[in-house]
Amino acid sequence: MNILILHNKVPYPPKDGGAIAVWNTAVEMAQQEHRVTLLCMNTPKHYFPIEQLPENIHPNLKIIAIDVDSSVKPFGLLCNFFFSSKAYHSVRFHSQRYKEKFIQLLKTEQYDVVLYEGLFVLPYINYVPKNIKAFHTFRAHNIEHEIWQRVAINESNFFKKNYLLSLSKRLRNLEKLLINKVDLLLTLTARDEEKFRLLGFRKLSFISQAGIDLSCVQVNRFKINYPSIFFIGALDWLPNQEGLLWFIRNLWQDIHLRFPDLVLEIAGRNAPHWLVRKLEEYSNIQFYGEIDDAHQFMQERAIMLVPIFSGSGMRIKIIEGMAWGKTIITTSIGTEGIDTTHNKNIIIADSAEQFKNEIIRLLNDKDLFERIGIQAHQFILEKYNIKNIVEKTTHFIEKAISS
Numbered sequence: 001m002n003i004l005i006l007h008n009k010v011p012y013p014p015k016d017g018g019a020i021a022v023w024n025t026a027v028e029m030a031q032q033e034h035r036v037t038l039l040c041m042n043t044p045k046h047y048f049p050i051e052q053l054p055e056n057i058h059p060n061l062k063i064i065a066i067d068v069d070s071s072v073k074p075f076g077l078l079c080n081f082f083f084s085s086k087a088y089h090s091v092r093f094h095s096q097r098y099k100e101k102f103i104q105l106l107k108t109e110q111y112d113v114v115l116y117e118g119l120f121v122l123p124y125i126n127y128v129p130k131n132i133k134a135f136h137t138f139r140a141h142n143i144e145h146e147i148w149q150r151v152a153i154n155e156s157n158f159f160k161k162n163y164l165l166s167l168s169k170r171l172r173n174l175e176k177l178l179i180n181k182v183d184l185l186l187t188l189t190a191r192d193e194e195k196f197r198l199l200g201f202r203k204l205s206f207i208s209q210a211g212i213d214l215s216c217v218q219v220n221r222f223k224i225n226y227p228s229i230f231f232i233g234a235l236d237w238l239p240n241q242e243g244l245l246w247f248i249r250n251l252w253q254d255i256h257l258r259f260p261d262l263v264l265e266i267a268g269r270n271a272p273h274w275l276v277r278k279l280e281e282y283s284n285i286q287f288y289g290e291i292d293d294a295h296q297f298m299q300e301r302a303i304m305l306v307p308i309f310s311g312s313g314m315r316i317k318i319i320e321g322m323a324w325g326k327t328i329i330t331t332s333i334g335t336e337g338i339d340t341t342h343n344k345n346i347i348i349a350d351s352a353e354q355f356k357n358e359i360i361r362l363l364n365d366k367d368l369f370e371r372i373g374i375q376a377h378q379f380i381l382e383k384y385n386i387k388n389i390v391e392k393t394t395h396f397i398e399k400a401i402s403s
Helices: 017-031 074-083 096-108 119-127 144-153 158-181 190-198 238-258 273-280 294-299 316-323 352-364 366-383 386-402
Strands: 002-007 035-042 061-067 113-117 135-140 184-187 204-207 225-232 264-267 285-289 301-306 327-330
Touching (some): 002 017, 002 119, 017 035, 017 061, 017 316, 017 386, 035 096, 061 096, 113 119, 119 135, 135 158, 144 158, 184 190, 184 386, 190 204, 204 386, 225 238, 225 294, 225 366, 238 264, 238 273, 301 316, 301 352, 316 327, 327 352, 352 366
Parallel strands (some): 002 035, 002 113, 113 135, 225 264, 225 301, 264 285, 301 327
16 A cells, blocks of 8 residues: 555654654554655654654655644743634644645655544645545544543642643544544554544544564563663653652652662653753652663663553553563553553552552562563563554555455
8 A cells, every 4th residue: 555644743763652653653564565655744842853864764664754833832822722712732733834745745646545643633634635535544642632631630720720621622622523534543442442432433443553563672681670660751741740740759758768779760851941850859869861772771670660640542651661571560541551460461550559569569579570571571472563463454444445
């Protein structure tokens, strides 16, 4: 098939969950002999010089990046809030240059499939010329409005809470408005598929999970520094900020008192200055910022923390961490949509007391730590191999097009 993929950032390097999902899918599609064009936005927040992409990624993969200023502008945000019913999160990704390039590609190439990766590029479906025939597919990485609804529930500031509730409502309206314009809905989880049905989706759907390129994963448990504890994730994403601060404020002091030599190691890109200053207030915390090799960082450390209370969809960092044999402690929301088993291949804790007790248990029981990490790796081998996932997804799409 000839496939055009739209995404609202350059998914390279694939360091956050969304980038990992898009990059792994695009590369694997190319490797499976599909011709793939990736039309992405190069935004200030995730800017990547396109000339620095690795040479010869795959001859079937073409990457086009359009500069788009999606930065948050306070005046624009206020005007949007008071004088518009549209979600500012979506409005920021409207670009005339991107739109023109999209239309040009549709007119000059004959694509079998247009794949919209995420809600913020889906509005471009409105600009498809009427004489263009392609199979339009939306891959929802999450239920976007649900993220902000959950963040709002946990927010104590009155004004911020009301803004987030308004944002959630606007995003929900956008999802409802656009989902039935596509021919096929791909979701990462069965739960998300059901949620879209409840929103009114009436067409074809398929569960296409995020996968890992397992050919790049080489687990060496002798390299693990046990006991150690770490967090890795995009620190410009509000649910990550929220979860990390919850952990530090509610648990870290007690754990530090019990294990005075233990250091909480934190890595993540785009951490705001206020968050860095907050981390500096606590003892025995090492903040690295953005790191060059996330896989090496994970490989050398033991217990991976994923305290998530307001995300949606699938936490791809958990899939990646499990692939590398990490023993992970997360919440029920963190592992939502992933068919994990508590005490077998992951540890699930939803309260501060549970989270603390589980960490202490793992720090005191190396055999338990080893067993869960080994079974986590095996779980990913069986269920989340990107090769198998892309093969099943493209086969489903081909059958849908021909039917």
